[in-house]
Amino acid sequence: VYYALWPAFLAYFGSLFVGFLTPGRLGEFVKAFHVQKECDISLARAVASVLADRLFDLCALLIVGIAAIFALSAIPGSAKAGAVAALLLLVVPVILFLQAPLLERVQRWALKRDGRIGRILFGRRGWLTEIHLGLRRLSWPAFLATSLLTVVAYTIFFGQCYLLALALDLSASFLSVTFAVALGSLITLVPISISGLGTRDAVLIAYLGTVGVSAEAALSFSLLVFMTFYLGGGLLGMVAWWLKPAPWAKLREEQLAVVAD
Secondary structure, three states: OOOOHHHHHHHHHHHHHHHHHOEOOHHHHHHHHHHHHHHOOOHHHHHHHHHHHHHHHHHHHHHHHHHHHHOOOOOOHHHHHHHHHHHHOOOHHHHHHOOHHHHHHHHHHHHHHOHHHHHHHHOOOOHHHHHHHHHHOOOHHHHHHHHHHHHHHHHHHHHHHHHHHHHOOOOOOHHHHHHHHHHHHHHOOOOOOEOOOOHHHHHHHHHHHOOOOOHHHHHHHHHHHHHHHHHHHHHHHHHHHHHOOOOHHHHHHHHHHHHHO
16 A cells, blocks of 8 residues: 655644543544555555554553563562563453464354344455455565554654653662653553643653652653653644544545445
């Protein structure tokens, strides 16, 4: 699927604006609506591209988050192992979903048990079928290139967070700030808070507290991260949304047509 840089740029920042107002990262799926409309593909296949993007982010944060847990000397080994196991559970459903033989067995079971719902989800052009095929289309060169870009992007992001910590004169190293922000970013993936407010703050306060940063200073750092990346990104997204709003009307028409069929 070829998507030009400028439309992709507007779609991405427009999704940040919606994500700023919704729990978790749900707003980023606005990108799928733009890709569907402008590239003339199914919504499920467009969702696969967004899901792949999120999976690269998830893997990067998991690697850093696991390192963050093992870096805590005050936590017993059994507790560390339990926390790592809990984090790894986030990727187990993805690994199972990508297994073609397992998905085929689920498809046969679903089509026999409930024909209509089975066709919508597991039919030849069903949602889960197309998402599965879309993810499996990712070639090794694209995988390696995206992995490298993900590493570069997060290195810049963690470096920016460390600069914010230096601006507040926090007594924390680059690794401590990186580990705290990574765990805070992981918790924001759980859709229980708008833009991670409260949940991210609690994680940053708890983790930075282990290296001697006071709760007040850690909260100030967390709010500064929020203002810089979330509020700043949301303002850029508002402009992008004004230039390129999501095609809600077309999406609603297509969904009504699917229900009618």
